[in-house]
Amino acid sequence: MDYPFAPPTALDPPDEWERLRAECPVSRIRMASGDEALLLTRYDDVRALLADPRFTHHLTKPDAARLADSESGGVFNEQGFDSDMSSGEGHRRWRRMMSRSFTAKRVNELRPRIEEIANLLIDDMRPPADLIKGLGFPLPVSVICELLGVSAEHRDRFSHWSDAMLNLTRYSQDELNTAAGEFHAFMAAHVRAKRDDPGDDLISELAVIMDSDDGRMSEMELIATAQGLLVAGHETTANMIGKMVAMLLSDRSRWERLLDDRGLIPSAVEEALRFDANPNFGIPRYVSEEVTVGDETIPAGSTVITNIGSANRDSCTFADAADMVLDRRPNPHIAFGAGPHSCLGQALARVELQTVLAVLLDRLPGLELAISPEELRRREGLIVGGLEELPVRW
Structure with missing residues (x-):
């Protein structure tokens, strides 16, 4: 089977x-490169794999499947997947250092500012509008730039660099190398500037940790961290804002229920994350030694794709899995991954999604799609799933 699959x-x-x-549940698939890999689709299998140290990030091994054609590769090319930060004790050390600064308290303190930005952006919108262009993209990029101490005036450059890092098909290797070089140079200069003149931002704080006695983050680690946070911190959330609102408006009763009961906002956000039928390409892993998944034996040297979207719709784990249940509790979805490599920025994403939804319900209660749900178009070729645009009116 060719992968990824085409949705209706x-x-x-x-x-x-x-x-x-x-x-x-363990199926053989053919990637855009022509190489074969294995795909996992059940919740229990995907969750177990993501937490298993035998499933590694070493996707540049000679026998690992190429996930894109030979002239591209995006974030899955040779950049960083075999670094000490990606696995083992090196990764645990990096997570410990990050957890000192990137805390839930720090993220929650951003909520009033996120609300302020959302309101300012809505002030500038006029119906009909593209909600992704007007709100979905500029809000998270503004938030992550403030968190990292980076000027949001560079957001068009960030958008290009993120697109290059996350696109499997659009860019040649030369274009990818150019974008990666520019992105690295920008962040290297930013990190050095923060070391020399720290401010009240995450990178400044991490730069201090980098020079402290109780833990040292090298300059290269800090640059890679800043790059990863900037890409993941705005691209994934920007796409999710659009998809979440589209899901809620595609069935008007969902939006009306939230208008009647704002207490459902947190659980509705979690359900949107679970219900997302266009989350991402899947999380790839390289099998370092033979392992059994269900009744299947996966040989060492295999490349495995974990399909989180499919896992989150597994009826063996979720009752009424094919329905969007706004008050679903508990909701053990794995939209942010699982295990030691779960998304570091999930607390920030949740706060942004909850805040944006609350502001939209307050400011634009009559919000509706300007086209039918069937006319919405997916962004193609991206590792991270999203919509091309979200036309709305109110």
């Missing part, structure tokens, strides 16, 4: 997910 609409899952969960 931008908001609906591919038909293959349900069939594979039932009949072939």
Whole structure:
């Protein structure tokens, strides 16, 4: 089977997910490169794999499958996947250092500022509008830039660099190398500036930790950290804002229920994350030694793709899995991954999604789609799933 699969609409899952969960939970797929890999689609299998140290990030091994064609590779090329930060004690050390600064308290303190930015952006919107262009993209990029102490005036450059890092098909290797070089040079200069003249931002704080006695983050580690936070901190959330609102507006009763009960906002955000039929390409892993998944033996040297979107719709874990249940509790979705490599920025993403949804309900209660849900278009070629645009009116 060719992968990724083609969905029927931008908001609906591919038909293959349900069939594979039932009949072939470890299935052989063919990537855009022509190389073969294995795909996992069941919740229990995906969650277990993500926490298993035998499934590694070493995707540049000679026998690892190329996930894109030979002239591109985006974030899955040779940059960083074999670094000490990606696995083992090096990764645990990096997470410990990050956890000292990137705390839930720090993120929650951003909530009033996120609300302020959302209101300012809505002030500038006029119906009909593209909600992604007007709100979905500029809000998270403004927030992550403030968190990192970077000027948001560079956001068009950040958008290009992020697109290059996250796109499997659009860019040649020369274009990817140029974008990666420019991005690295920008962040290297930013990190050095923060070391020389610290401010009240995360990078300044990490730069101090880098020079402290109780833990040392090298300059290269700090640059890579800043790059990763900037890409993940705005691209994924920007896409999720658009998809979340599209899901809620595609069935007007969902939006009306939230208008009647704002207490459902946190659980509605979690359910949007679970219900997302266009989350991402999947999380790839390289198998360092033979392992058994269900009744299948996966040989060492295999490349495995974990399909989080399919796992989050597994009826063996979630009752009424094919329905968007706004008050679903508990909701053990794995939209942010699982285990030691779960998304570091998930607390920030949750605060942004909850705050944006609350502001939209307050400011634009009559919000509705300006086109039918079937007319919405997915962004193609990206590792991170999203919509091309979200036309709305109110």
